[in-house]
Amino acid sequence: MISRTTGCRTTRHSTLASRFLLALAVLAMAACYLPPFDEKLSESEHFAAGLDHVATLHPVYIDDWMYEGGYFLPSREFDAAASPDGFWVRQDGTDLVAAYMTGSTIYSNSHTTSNMLGAGFVAFPLTEQEISTLSDSTPGRGLITVFGDDAASGILALGTSTSFGLDNNPRDAIDFSPVPSGNIIGASYRIEDSTNDRVSILYQSASSPPDFGGGSVAVTNSADWASAATITSTSDSSGGLPAFRPGAFFSYCSSNSRYYVSGYRKDNSALYAAYWPVSLSSTPVTLSGIAARVSAILSTNRLLAIGDGIMYVYSLEGSLVTSFTTGSMHFAYEYYDSTDGLWYCYFTRAFRVKDNDGWKVYVDVYRCRSTALDSLGN
Amino acid sequence: MGYDMKAFRFPLLLALLFAMAFSLGAQEQRRVCFSLSYPGSGEEAWRSSLEGALAASGRIGLVLRIPGGEDALAFAALHGCDVAVLVDVHAGEDTASPSVAVEWKIEKPIAAALAGADDDGNLLSGAFSAPLPDERRRATSFWLEIVGRVDAALAGLPPAGSADLAIEGPPGAIVSGLSKEPIVIPDSGSTSLRLRAPATYHWSASARERKAVSGVLNFLGPSALRLDLPGRDRFRLEAGFEKAAFPDFRFTWLPGPDWLFVRAGFSQYIGGLNLSEVSEDETPPVFVSYDLVVPTLGAGVLLGRPEGSLRAELGAEVGPRLMPANAATIVDPVAPIRVSLYCGLEWTLYRKSLLFFELGADWYPFSDGMLMKASYGDGDGFRWPRLSGGDWYMEFLSFRFGLRWSL
Numbered sequence: 032m033i034s035r036t037t038g039c040r041t042t043r044h045s046t047l048a049s050r051f052l053l054a055l056a057v058l059a060m061a062a063c064y065l066p067p068f069d070e071k072l073s074e075s076e077h078f079a080a081g082l083d084h085v086a087t088l089h090p091v092y093i094d095d096w097m098y099e100g101g102y103f104l105p106s107r108e109f110d111a112a113a114s115p116d117g118f119w120v121r122q123d124g125t126d127l128v129a130a131y132m133t134g135s136t137i138y139s140n141s142h143t144t145s146n147m148l149g150a151g152f153v154a155f156p157l158t159e160q161e162i163s164t165l166s167d168s169t170p171g172r173g174l175i176t177v178f179g180d181d182a183a184s185g186i187l188a189l190g191t192s193t194s195f196g197l198d199n200n201p202r203d204a205i206d207f208s209p210v211p212s213g214n215i216i217g218a219s220y221r222i223e224d225s226t227n228d229r230v231s232i233l234y235q236s237a238s239s240p241p242d243f244g245g246g247s248v249a250v251t252n253s254a255d256w257a258s259a260a261t262i263t264s265t266s267d268s269s270g271g272l273p274a275f276r277p278g279a280f281f282s283y284c285s286s287n288s289r290y291y292v293s294g295y296r297k298d299n300s301a302l303y304a305a306y307w308p309v310s311l312s313s314t315p316v317t318l319s320g321i322a323a324r325v326s327a328i329l330s331t332n333r334l335l336a337i338g339d340g341i342m343y344v345y346s347l348e349g350s351l352v353t354s355f356t357t358g359s360m361h362f363a364y365e366y367y368d369s370t371d372g373l374w375y376c377y378f379t380r381a382f383r384v385k386d387n388d389g390w391k392v393y394v395d396v397y398r399c400r401s402t403a404l405d406s407l408g409n
Numbered sequence: 410m411g412y413d414m415k416a417f418r419f420p421l422l423l424a425l426l427f428a429m430a431f432s433l434g435a436q437e438q439r440r441v442c443f444s445l446s447y448p449g450s451g452e453e454a455w456r457s458s459l460e461g462a463l464a465a466s467g468r469i470g471l472v473l474r475i476p477g478g479e480d481a482l483a484f485a486a487l488h489g490c491d492v493a494v495l496v497d498v499h500a501g502e503d504t505a506s507p508s509v510a511v512e513w514k515i516e517k518p519i520a521a522a523l524a525g526a527d528d529d530g531n532l533l534s535g536a537f538s539a540p541l542p543d544e545r546r547r548a549t550s551f552w553l554e555i556v557g558r559v560d561a562a563l564a565g566l567p568p569a570g571s572a573d574l575a576i577e578g579p580p581g582a583i584v585s586g587l588s589k590e591p592i593v594i595p596d597s598g599s600t601s602l603r604l605r606a607p608a609t610y611h612w613s614a615s616a617r618e619r620k621a622v623s624g625v626l627n628f629l630g631p632s633a634l635r636l637d638l639p640g641r642d643r644f645r646l647e648a649g650f651e652k653a654a655f656p657d658f659r660f661t662w663l664p665g666p667d668w669l670f671v672r673a674g675f676s677q678y679i680g681g682l683n684l685s686e687v688s689e690d691e692t693p694p695v696f697v698s699y700d701l702v703v704p705t706l707g708a709g710v711l712l713g714r715p716e717g718s719l720r721a722e723l724g725a726e727v728g729p730r731l732m733p734a735n736a737a738t739i740v741d742p743v744a745p746i747r748v749s750l751y752c753g754l755e756w757t758l759y760r761k762s763l764l765f766f767e768l769g770a771d772w773y774p775f776s777d778g779m780l781m782k783a784s785y786g787d788g789d790g791f792r793w794p795r796l797s798g799g800d801w802y803m804e805f806l807s808f809r810f811g812l813r814w815s816l
Contacts, residue, residue, distance in 0.1 A: 064652035064793065066678050067773075067804060068741070069784035070700045073732060076742040076780065356735060382783035393779065 071340055074358025075380050081355075081407045082378060082397035086111035090391035091137050093383075097121055097128065102361040103379040103394045106172050107158045107252075115396065118174055120154050129154055129174055132394075148177050148218060148278045155220035155364065161228070163255045175204060175230070177218050205230055206259040211244025211266060212236045217281030217292060221327065225367050228252045232262060233281035233292060240270035243311055247283030247290070265311040272305055272315050273297070280325045286332050287347055293325035293336070303336065304349055318349035329365050330374040331401050337362060344404060353408025365401055374401035438470025439563045442485045442518075443494035444477075454544070455498055462552035463494070468560050482530065485518030492532065492562055493518045496555065507541035513555050515562045532562045572606040574628060575599060578636030579616050586612035587626075594636070604628055613716075614638060621667070621715050639760060641667065641715075642815040647674075647765065649811035654697075655681035657809065659705070667715035669708070672726070676703040679733075700734040703747055711755075718757040722767070725750050743784060744776035744802060751807070761815040766808070773802040 088103070101121035109115060116133035131138045154176040159166075162173030211234035223229040231247035244266035250256065272292070279294030289306040292315075296302055304318035304325055323338035325345075333352060334345040342362065344352040363377040375398040383392045399407065441463055447455045456474065463472045473488055475481045485493035493516045501508025514534040535558065542551045576584060582594040587602060587610050594600055594616075604610070606628050613623035619638040626634060645661040659674035678699040709724020727748045730741035751769025758764050773781060778797035785795070794805040 064654040065683065065697065065785075066655075066699060066701065067744070067781050067785045067795075067802065068678065068699055068701050068730070069743075070732065072780060072784055073741045073743045074735065076777070077735075077739050080742060354736075382780065384779065384782040384785075393783070 069359075069382075071359035072380075072382055074340060074356045075360040076358070078355060078357045078360050078407075079378075079380070079395070079397055082399045085109075085377075085396040085398050086115040087396070088115055088132065088394040089135060090393065091119075091132060091135050092389050093119065093137055093392045095390065097130070097137075098381075098383065098390065098392060101128075101381070102363075103132065103381055103396070104154060104156055104174075104363055105377055105379065105396055106170075107156045107366075108170065108172075109377075109396070111396070114170075116170070116172065118154065118156065118172075120174075127154065127176060129176070131172060148215070157228075157256075158252045160253050161250070161256050164257055175220060177215060203259050204256055205232065205248070206261045207232070207245070207264050208261050209264060211264050212242060213244065214277070215245075216275050216277045217245075217279035217294065219280055219282035219327075221282065222252070222365060222367050223249055223285060225369055225372075226251055226253060229283060229285070230260070230262075231282045231290070233279065233290075234264075235275060239274065240272075241274045242266055242268040243272065245281070245311065249285075267307060267311040267313075267315065269314055272317075273302065275302070282328050284328050284332075284347065289347070291325060291328060291334070293321070295324075304334065304345075320351065321345060321349055322351075322354075326362065327365060329376070329401055329404070330367070331404070333404070335362065335376075335404075344408070352405050355408050360397070363396075366398075375399065376401050376404055439468055439491040439566075440471045440473070440489055441469050441492055441494060441559060441563075442473040442475050442481075442488060442490040443496065444475040444481050445496040445498065447498045448500070455547070458544075458547040459494075459496060459552050459555070461548060462556050463559065466556050466560055468563050482516060482518045485516075490518055491566055492516060492559060494555065494559055501538045501541075503538065503540075508538055509541050510536065510538045511555075512536040513558070515559055517566075532565070533558050571603050572628070572630045572632075573601050574604050574626075574631070575601045575633040576636065577633065578614060579619065579638055582614050582616035582619070582636055582638060584612060584614045584636070586610055586623075606630055618643075623714070623716055644816040645670075645672075645763075645813050646816060647811055647813040649765075649767075649809040651676055651809040652807065653810075654683065661813070668711045670711060670722075670724075671706075671708045672724075673704075673706045675705060675728070678702070700732045701741070702731050702733055703728040704731070705747075705749070707749070720755050722753045722755060722765075723751075724753075724767075743780045744773040746774055746776075748772040748774060749807065755813065763813040763815075764810075765813055766810040768806065768808045771804045771807045773804075775800060776802050778802045 086109075093101075097119065099121075100123055101119050103117055104120055105115070105117040109117060114133055116131070119130050119132050119137055121128045154174045157173040157175055159171040163171055166173050213234045213236035215232060216235040217233035219231045221229050227249040229247060229249045232245045234244040236242040236244070244264050246262045246264045248260050248262045250260045273296045275292070276295045276297055276299070279292055281290065281292050283290050289308055290311060291304065291306045293304050294302065301324070302317070303321040303323060305315050306318070307313050307315050321334070321336055322343055323336040323341070325334045326337045327335040329335055332347050334347060334349070336343040336345060340356060340358050341354060342357050343354045346352060357378075359382070360378045360380045363379050366375050366377055368375055378397045380395045380397070381392055383390045385391070443459060443463060445452070445456045445459055460472050460474065463469055473490060475484045475493070481493055481495055495514045495516065497512045498509055501510045512534075513536070515532045517530040517532055537554060539551065574587070576592065576594065577599045578584070578594045580594055580596045580598055584592040584594070587604060592600065592602060608628050610626040610628055611623070612626055612634075613621060614636045615621040616638050618641050620641045622636065622638050642663050645663075647659045647661065649657045649659065651657050655676065655678050657674065657676040659672045661670050661672040663670050678701040681697050683693055683695060683697040705726040705728035707724055707726025709722055711720050711722050713720040725748065727746060730744055730747055732739050732741055749769055749771050751767040753765055753767030755763045755765040778799055778801055781802035782795075782797055796803045796805075
């Protein structure tokens with residue numbers, strides 16, 4: 032009696048179970064779930080806990096094509112309390128797109144040019160005084176970037192026009208004497224001290240092994256660049272270093288008079304650090320143990336190397352001091368704050384959320400004292 | 410010396426009936442149904458006479474007619490008759506004088522309908538011929554032979570209204586629903602009980618550390634009930650599939666009552682499936698990976714009968730969102746905690762295997778609502794409903810399904 036009843040139940044349950052499993056299979060096929068989690072964003076938030084929040088620019092409606100791969104570069108006169116501003120710069124291959132941003136506005140008059148250094152050197156903000164001739168509107172904002180890749184080209188300066196868009200009238204900012212042979216394959220720009228910026232340029236000849244030429248020059252940041260500054264270039268034909276791909280980091284370090292280079296060989300293998308001890312005519316020395324491409328030399332005599340979502344701090348001799356996971360946080364530049372006489376590293380992070388009007392971009396600006404960077408590590 | 414048996418038949422049967430009537434005493438009276446077929450006119454008179462003869466028996470309390478066209482045994486079973494009497498009257502073969510031939514059968518209708526197929530339920534059968542009776546004889550003595558046989562058949566049945574049920578089960582098991590007071594299985598593991606029969610009983614049984622079981626007993630006569638009480642679920646292991654994308658697992662403990670559970674486990678997003686639609690210019694990867702795991706701890710209740718094959722559940726669980734691949738295995742600063750609220754169903758597929766489906770919502774307290782919205786991704790496809798505030802975020806229609814195994 033009971034077994035007969037159980038038999039009926041089993042049959043009915045099998046049918047229902049089959050239908051249930053079929054429904055689950057359909058549900059599975061329809062599902063397209065990604066968890067509310069962005070690893071880079073979370074890592075940046077973790078890193079931000081050790082930084083000082085300076086300002087937030089929002090909401091900024093940035094077109095999708097412009098947003099992807101771009102980042103925010105604060106202006107040199109960045110005023111968090113009054114009108115925080117800067118540039119949205121986007122590097123895609125050899126295309127460089129830059130647009131001026133202030134508050135929640137991005138100006139559509141962006142400037143598109145060719146930057147053969149790719150992500151190796153994109154742009155650096157200039158002071159209002161440095162580009163006062165090029166941009167006489169208020170506020171006078173400007174960028175310096177690298178145009179082209181050959182000797183006939185040079186350092187390019189862009190300034191804002193009266194419409195706040197970037198003026199499509201670049202000026203020649205840096206000259207060389209003598210003009211090195213080959214193409215520009217490395218560059219850097221940094222704030223060197225309270226009164227000077229420093230630009231460094233590296234040329235590479237087409238010969239094998241290549242000849243390297245170029246050098247560095249300090250330019251005052253409180254005066255108009257009425258005329259181009261001149262780099263007295265030296266050269267290295269020793270063959271001690273292999274040929275680099277365009278986009279290398281190259282910078283002069285005034286504290287030890289070395290010229291550092293970091294990048295990728297022609298075969299895409301990394302040569303993350305080497306230096307010429309005195310000038311490019313001295314024999315280069317290769318540093319080992321550096322895990323990522325160097326992107327800056329800090330006032331604290333540290334090499335800052337930036338990998339994918341992680342930053343490393345090395346001594347000038349290549350010893351690892353610390354590293355930290357930064358996620359989507361972008362290192363902007365090191366800045367000398369004349370109000371307190373201290374150096375700060377500026378970081379920016381952008382994220383976006385979708386609303387009915389499109390993608391709203393939020394930009395956060397952070398900073399920390401350069402001397403505190405060593406203790407921010409993992 | 411010859412005897413005319415026909416001459417003795419009536420007095421003998423009369424004596425038999427009297428004897429039986431005296432022996433009945435205070436016995437319960439039985440219920441009998443009958444059918445009668447007669448080819449000629451006057452069928453109703455034949456039927457009435459048999460009805461009256463049966464009703465006159467002291468052992469028979471109620472006589473029911475089986476309507477024409479009805480299945481006699483089914484009718485008898487349906488109306489709780491102890492026996493069914495099937496009578497067929499037709500013309501006799503004696504051409505010298507009018508006669509009738511009577512064929513009769515006495516059957517156990519309930520047994521015939523519900524017992525094994527090899528038991529056709531036939532108790533007695535026979536036939537006799539007699540001169541065509543007049544109305545008076547038909548009302549007095551014509552049916553005495555059949556009535557006597559019916560009385561004899563009824564006397565051979567188990568005592569009316571009761572039979573013994575043997576119960577076998579684990580010592581200490583408590584059986585309810587069979588008697589006014591619950592029955593406790595003794596240490597010997599078996600007991601017996603006299604129950605009214607035929608009857609239907611809804612019974613349930615429970616024992617310590619065992620699952621409660623219930624059932625329906627169609628009690629027709631002496632039989633045995635074996636209690637198969639499986640061990641109660643104390644621990645369960647389950648493999649789930651969150652949002653049909655990410656495998657996870659849970660370990661469940663049922664600490665005491667059948668309705669309370671505590672469970673722990675983790676959700677992981679290190680390996681999963683991305684079944685989102687393929688756009689025209691981009692094919693997303695089928696396998697996705699995120700540096701995120703969520704160890705969980707929760708509790709809930711199971712609703713419905715423990716022995717039921719389908720039970721509902723309500724629960725909640727909480728867990729930190731960890732990023733294990735990070736150098737320091739940090740807690741996600743954007744949303745450090747996930748609280749899941751859910752309801753669900755579990756379905757016993759086979760004894761220790763259950764299918765489950767849970768539907769609910771994920772709440773992220775102490776989170777950055779804006780960053781959580783930004784963390785949701787850039788896809789333009791289907792987006793799960795969600796709400797957010799300054800320091801919280803909530804995602805609806807979280808679901809998971811999978812299999813559970815009782816350990």
